[in-house]
Amino acid sequence: MKINYLELKRVTAMHAHEIQQAVNHVVNSGWYLQGEAVGTFEAEYAKYCGAQHCVGCANGLDALTLTFRTLITLGRMGEGDEVIVPANTYIASILSVTENRLTPVLVEPRLNTFQIDDRLIEQAITPRTRAILVVNLYGRNALTDTIIRLCTKYNLQLVIDNAQGHGLSLPHGTLHSAALPSPSVVCHSFYPGKNLGALGDGGAITTDDETLATLFRTIANYGSSRKYVFDYCGRNSRLDEIQAAVLSVKLKYLDADNALRRNAAQRLIGEVSNPLITMPSAEYCHDNVFHIFPVLVKSPDTLQRHLQDHGIGTMRHYPIPPHQQACYQAWAALHLPITEQIHREEVSIPCNQTLTTEELTHIIFAMNSYDK
Numbered sequence: 001m002k003i004n005y006l007e008l009k010r011v012t013a014m015h016a017h018e019i020q021q022a023v024n025h026v027v028n029s030g031w032y033l034q035g036e037a038v039g040t041f042e043a044e045y046a047k048y049c050g051a052q053h054c055v056g057c058a059n060g061l062d063a064l065t066l067t068f069r070t071l072i073t074l075g076r077m078g079e080g081d082e083v084i085v086p087a088n089t090y091i092a093s094i095l096s097v098t099e100n101r102l103t104p105v106l107v108e109p110r111l112n113t114f115q116i117d118d119r120l121i122e123q124a125i126t127p128r129t130r131a132i133l134v135v136n137l138y139g140r141n142a143l144t145d146t147i148i149r150l151c152t153k154y155n156l157q158l159v160i161d162n163a164q165g166h167g168l169s170l171p172h173g174t175l176h177s178a179a180l181p182s183p184s185v186v187c188h189s190f191y192p193g194k195n196l197g198a199l200g201d202g203g204a205i206t207t208d209d210e211t212l213a214t215l216f217r218t219i220a221n222y223g224s225s226r227k228y229v230f231d232y233c234g235r236n237s238r239l240d241e242i243q244a245a246v247l248s249v250k251l252k253y254l255d256a257d258n259a260l261r262r263n264a265a266q267r268l269i270g271e272v273s274n275p276l277i278t279m280p281s282a283e284y285c286h287d288n289v290f291h292i293f294p295v296l297v298k299s300p301d302t303l304q305r306h307l308q309d310h311g312i313g314t315m316r317h318y319p320i321p322p323h324q325q326a327c328y329q330a331w332a333a334l335h336l337p338i339t340e341q342i343h344r345e346e347v348s349i350p351c352n353q354t355l356t357t358e359e360l361t362h363i364i365f366a367m368n369s370y371d372k
């Protein structure tokens with residue numbers, strides 16, 4: 001049996017006819033940017049997330065980077081100000097901060113949830129702190145009441161990197177519930193492998209903050225709010241019509257797809273029992289759309305080889321932590337033991353809506369037979 005880590009062809013095939021029709025509709029319309037499909041998707045996705053506004057953009061990194069750019073332009077933060085970020089994340093979260101000449105302050109995660117440890121945040125807050133960037137890493141909610149309380153107490157902007165968390169609802173309700181401190185912004189990526197993935201790049205922000213949404217849209221459109229008039233030195237970062245049309249189709253199935261991911265994850269957790277493999281804890285399974293199913297092992301290469309010998313593809317998210325990357329040499333001397341352990345030991349097991357019962361049984365068998 002051969003099980004790739006994630007086969008996008010199979011993901012697309014689940015709704016191939018509707019996707020094909022949606023693409024054909026755009027192709028035949030002759031209108032490829034800033035048209036009806038983007039407007040429709042933005043309205044649908046805002047409603048889905050419980051937000052008043054959704055603004056599409058070119059990718060998830062732009063959603064984050066242009067959010068900080070917008071916050072700077074609004075005067076809510078400025079060069080050199082600090083943003084609290086989880087030390088274990090995909091590099092894009094942190095790139096968006098440094099790209100804007102803001103200073104990321106790395107905070108360790110909790111080992112049992114992989115998410116920023118909210119007990120460590122308050123001690124990292126200084127007079128220069130302006131925002132907390134929460135990352136719903138691996139599809140698991142990272143926002144806690146403590147973080148919400150700290151945002152209110154210190155008047156901090158809340159930015160949520162939800163690139164891996166489509167469909168996540170919060171303990172309080174939808175992603176944008178009344179309990180979120182205002183103003184807050186949620187940034188999304190529609191990279192093809194995401195739970196809500198396009199057939200190319202795409203991204204968006206959702207927010208209840210109208211001023212922020214309007215300015216973000218302007219900055220992402222060359223800095224222009226009216227044709228031929230440029231108020232800011234902006235960028236070109238747009239979601240295109242084809243991607244938006246595809247996303248509208250896939251959004252209809254997101255909850256059902258996430259339920260299948262959850263079932264797959266529950267089987268893995270319930271049926272893999274191997275002292276050499278640390279499975280996610282029960283706590284980890286709350287508020288989770290299982291974008292990635294992470295396990296920890298002392299020798300990731302050996303587990304990956306063992307699973308490959310059984311025809312099973314795996315991935316690493318991510319083998320080198322941000323503070324040990326060449327692009328952030330100033331952090332090379334930092335010692336962040338929990339972050340380093342996660343990045344050193346994490347292996348991602350296939351866990352998605354396309355897996356059959358037999359495939360899952362095979363993955364479980366192979367994981368239980370690992371004995372190196």
Ligand SMILES: Cc1ncc(COP(=O)(O)O)c(C=O)c1O
Nearest residue numbers: 059060061090092093163189191
């Ligand atoms: C946590 C996180 N943030 C940001 C991004 C950036 O998104 P994109 O690839 O669409 O630029 C990604 C994914 O790629 C991600 O996983």
